[in-house]
Amino acid sequence: MKILTLVAHTFREGVAKATLWVLAGISTLILILVAFGFSTETTANGIVLMLFGNATSPPLESSQLAQAIATMQATLARGLMGGVFLFGLFATAGIIPEALEKGIVDLYLSKPIARWELLAGKSLGAVSVMLANILYFVGALWLVVGLKAGVWSLQFLASALLMAFVFACFYSIVSLLAVVSRNIGIVIIGAFLYLFVVGAALETRALGLYLLSGSAAYRTVIDGLYYIFPQLAGMQNQITALILDQETDWIPFVQSLASSGVIFAGAAAVLHRKDF
Amino acid sequence: MIAISSTSLSKVYRNGLLNKKPVTALTDFSLEVESGQIFSLLGPNGAGKTTFIKMLLSLAFPTSGSAAILGEQLPNVRIRSRIGYLPENHRYPGYLTGEQVLRLFGRLTGVPHAAVESRITPLMQMVGMDQWKRMKVKKYSKGMLQRVGLAQALINEPEVIFLDEPTDGVDPIGRKEIRDILKDLKNQGKTIFLNSHLLSEVELISDRVAILDKGKLLKTGTVDELTTEGSRFQIGFIPPLPDAFRVEAAALVLPLSYEPEVLTAELRSTQDLNRIIDLLRKHGVELTSITRQRSTLEESFLNLLKREVTS
Numbered sequence: 001m002k003i004l005t006l007v008a009h010t011f012r013e014g015v016a017k018a019t020l021w022v023l024a025g026i027s028t029l030i031l032i033l034v035a036f037g038f039s040t041e042t043t044a045n046g047i048v049l050m051l052f053g054n055a056t057s058p059p060l061e062s063s064q065l066a067q068a069i070a071t072m073q074a075t076l077a078r079g080l081m082g083g084v085f086l087f088g089l090f091a092t093a094g095i096i097p098e099a100l101e102k103g104i105v106d107l108y109l110s111k112p113i114a115r116w117e118l119l120a121g122k123s124l125g126a127v128s129v130m131l132a133n134i135l136y137f138v139g140a141l142w143l144v145v146g147l148k149a150g151v152w153s154l155q156f157l158a159s160a161l162l163m164a165f166v167f168a169c170f171y172s173i174v175s176l177l178a179v180v181s182r183n184i185g186i187v188i189i190g191a192f193l194y195l196f197v198v199g200a201a202l203e204t205r206a207l208g209l210y211l212l213s214g215s216a217a218y219r220t221v222i223d224g225l226y227y228i229f230p231q232l233a234g235m236q237n238q239i240t241a242l243i244l245d246q247e248t249d250w251i252p253f254v255q256s257l258a259s260s261g262v263i264f265a266g267a268a269a270v271l272h273r274k275d276f
Numbered sequence: 277m278i279a280i281s282s283t284s285l286s287k288v289y290r291n292g293l294l295n296k297k298p299v300t301a302l303t304d305f306s307l308e309v310e311s312g313q314i315f316s317l318l319g320p321n322g323a324g325k326t327t328f329i330k331m332l333l334s335l336a337f338p339t340s341g342s343a344a345i346l347g348e349q350l351p352n353v354r355i356r357s358r359i360g361y362l363p364e365n366h367r368y369p370g371y372l373t374g375e376q377v378l379r380l381f382g383r384l385t386g387v388p389h390a391a392v393e394s395r396i397t398p399l400m401q402m403v404g405m406d407q408w409k410r411m412k413v414k415k416y417s418k419g420m421l422q423r424v425g426l427a428q429a430l431i432n433e434p435e436v437i438f439l440d441e442p443t444d445g446v447d448p449i450g451r452k453e454i455r456d457i458l459k460d461l462k463n464q465g466k467t468i469f470l471n472s473h474l475l476s477e478v479e480l481i482s483d484r485v486a487i488l489d490k491g492k493l494l495k496t497g498t499v500d501e502l503t504t505e506g507s508r509f510q511i512g513f514i515p516p517l518p519d520a521f522r523v524e525a526a527a528l529v530l531p532l533s534y535e536p537e538v539l540t541a542e543l544r545s546t547q548d549l550n551r552i553i554d555l556l557r558k559h560g561v562e563l564t565s566i567t568r569q570r571s572t573l574e575e576s577f578l579n580l581l582k583r584e585v586t587s
Contacts, residue, residue: 005383009369016371103367107428110333110361110438111384112353275289275336 002113003121010095010125011132020129023087027137030076034141040065040149049149067244069151073141074243077159080137081236084130084167085195089174092126093187096178105276116268123168123175123264131164138163155242162239165253169230170195172260176267179274195232202226203233230256230263278347279436279467280309280332285341287327287491301327302491305341309469309484311435314462316470316478318577319488325471326364328488329438333361345436357386360434362425364441364471370414374405374424377413378431385432392431399427404453418445426454430461437461440471455481479503479573487580494580502576504568509549511539512565513556521559525552537564 014020039050046059049068057068099108099122108118138160146152170191177190201209202225209222234252242248285305290296302324309315317325330336332343334351348355368377375396382392400406403423408416413424422445429437439458443451451474458468458481472478478485479499486496495502515537525532528551531542539556543549549566556563571579 002384002386005380009380012371013369016369101367103363103365104369106330106333106335106361106363107366107368107381108384109335110356110359110363111381112356112386113384114353273337276330 002111003117003124006113006118006121007125007128010122011128013095014092014126014129017091019087019091020133023083023091023133024136026083027080027133027140031137031140031144035144035148038145038148047149065149066151066153069145069149070153070156070244073145073153073156074240076141077138077156077163077239077243078236080134081163081166081239084134084163085170088130088133088167089170089188089191089195092129092171093174093178093191094184095126096122096175097182097184097187100179100182100271100276102276109276115271115274119175119179119264119268119271123171126174127164127168127171130167131160134160134163134167153243153245155245159239159243162235162242162253166230166232166235166239166256169235169256169260170232172230172263172267176263176270179267179271194229199229199232202229203231227255228259230260232256277311278308278344279311279313280307280315280343280345280469282307282328282332282343283341285328285331285343286339287324287331287336288339300491302331302338305488305491305493307486307493307496309467311467312462312465313483314458314468314470314481316472316482316485317488318472318475318478318485318573320581322490323488324491325488326440327491329361329440329469329471333359333438357432358435360429360432360437362422362429362437362439362442364444366421366425368413368421368424370412373410373412374400374416374420374427375409377424378428381428382431387432395431395433399430400424402430402457403427404450419447419450422446422454423450426457434466436467436469438469438471441473442470443472443474443477451477475574475577476572485573487577489581489584494584499573503570503573507543508569508571509541509543509552510565510567510569511541511552511556511563512537512567513539514562514564517561518559521555521561524555524559528552528555540569 037052041048041050041055043059046061047065048055048059049057060068096119099105099118109115138157142153142157173194174187174191177187181187181190202222205222205226210219212218231252235256238248238250238252283306285302287300287302289299289301291299305324305328317328319325327336331338332345332350333356337351343350345355346358372380378396378399379392382395383389396409397406400409403426405420405423405427408420413421416424422442426439426442429439443454446454455477462468470478470482482499484496484498485502487494517534517539530548530552533540541549541552543552553563553566
């Protein structure tokens with residue numbers, strides 16, 4: 001119950017941040033554009049996708065229509081995930097460092113809350129804020145597209161939960177950086193380094209890092225690092241595959257769950273013996 | 277019953293990233309606080325007062341030694357549901373109102389929802405914040421924050437209450453109100469552990485006091501014991517005071533100071549007092565009054581620290 005109180009409080013803390021309203025505003029703008037600009041027109045040869053009155057596709061059969069809609073949803077989901085990482089990080093990077101500041105941490109830890117509970121409550125609260133944003137965009141888009149084109153893709157709806165899961169895995173790294181540094185700037189820089197440098201380089205290791213050395217040991221180390229960290233790009237690729245109704249590989253999700261769990265446990269262990 | 281105890285508690289902080297320089301905050305600190313008392317810990321800045329409280333609340337971990345609250349050895353998460361704490365320079369999320377602060381920390385203490393709700397208004401009334409309970413805390417003054425902080429520390433009806441500089445930033449009327457609240461809490465059987473720089477206030481409400489300097493416990497005792505030690509007496513007399521008296525009094529090696537009709541003596545015992553009186557009588561001096569002058573807690577505190585420095 002105490003964790004739920006912390007989650008609810010952190011959710012409220014997140015909602016109070018202007019950054020998240022920017023993301024919600026961009027989402028709303030896109031939804032308005034889709035709601036007013038997107039339509040379908042049934043012709044003798046099939047259904048045509050229209051954008052602001054202009055045809056954007058040849059006449060499609062119903063299976064082709066579903067595929068075209070899925071492609072649009074997958075593209076928007078990719079964009080949303082980028083927005084979630086960018087705005088979500090800025091909005092939530094401060095949640096743990098601020099909770100560990102002198103004058104606030106004293107209040108939290110003087111209550112009957114274990115330190116890992118404080119960390120878990122704050123992290124889940126941050127993730128819940130992003131989940132709300134993702135659900136808002138995906139749910140509304142699913143509804144608009146369903147009403148306008150008659151395509152009700154459950155995979156697209158389910159992708160919302162998977163996107164929140166990807167953010168949760170990412171947030172385990174944010175948590176570790178936050179507990180170790182207790183500094184928002186370091187958290188943001190470290191998380192972006194992971195996202196755009198370390199994670200990206202490991203994901204595309206066959207095209208880059210592998211070329212630096214032919215040694216088998218070197219490749220084993222690179223592969224090891226890839227599996228130690230949450231596979232953010234790998235999971236995003238699988239979310240796209242799911243929306244496009246292609247075969248989905250769940251291994252990146254399982255590995256990321258395990259590695260995030262270990263990283264989070266590491267953050268909790270560091271916090272456990274810290275003097276405030 | 278002992279509410280708080282520590283045995284040979286020591287704390288050494290290691291600062292710096294590479295060249296970790298040890299800083300001793302507390303050394304071999306043993307203390308016992310009885311239930312139902314107001315106990316104050318005094319000491320200059322950096323004496324180790326806050327470190328001691330932080331170790332009791334498991335915000336910092338001892339390098340050696342042990343401590344217990346209400347008979348439970350620390351660290352112990354559960355015992356914190358029976359403790360209230362008002363830290364120094366506490367901060368609350370600015371978007372919360374006063375009553376939301378109480379609701380949040382009440383729930384985190386494990387108090388059921390209905391009980392928290394029923395306690396908010398009486399507590400806010402008690403600390404004089406009822407009319408501002410729906411105002412955001414970012415608009416509160418320092419004194420208002422202290423009052424809400426005190427209410428927050430009491431939301432779980434704790435048995436032991438730790439207050440670190442509770443009257444910091446509070447005006448004189450507010451301080452008196454807080455003192456009255458603390459006395460009421462004591463009358464309800466609660467144990468109050470106070471850290472304060474305001475010695476005049478501590479003197480007014482404390483049952484026992486401990487003086488700490490550079491991480492070491494210098495003295496504990498009641499306010500009476502600490503303020504009457506090395507008492508000063510003023511002896512009124514009808515002049516003149518014979519020179520022979522002064523010569524003989526000097527031989528007693530006691531700190532004496534003379535005014536036209538008053539002799540002030542810093543004495544360690546009643547025997548010293550009787551020796552001075554005997555001497556005055558021997559020289560035929562007529563006495564008009566004998567008054568025991570107590571030092572204030574502040575004077576006693578400063579004298580003790582001065583002695584510590586010179587020793």
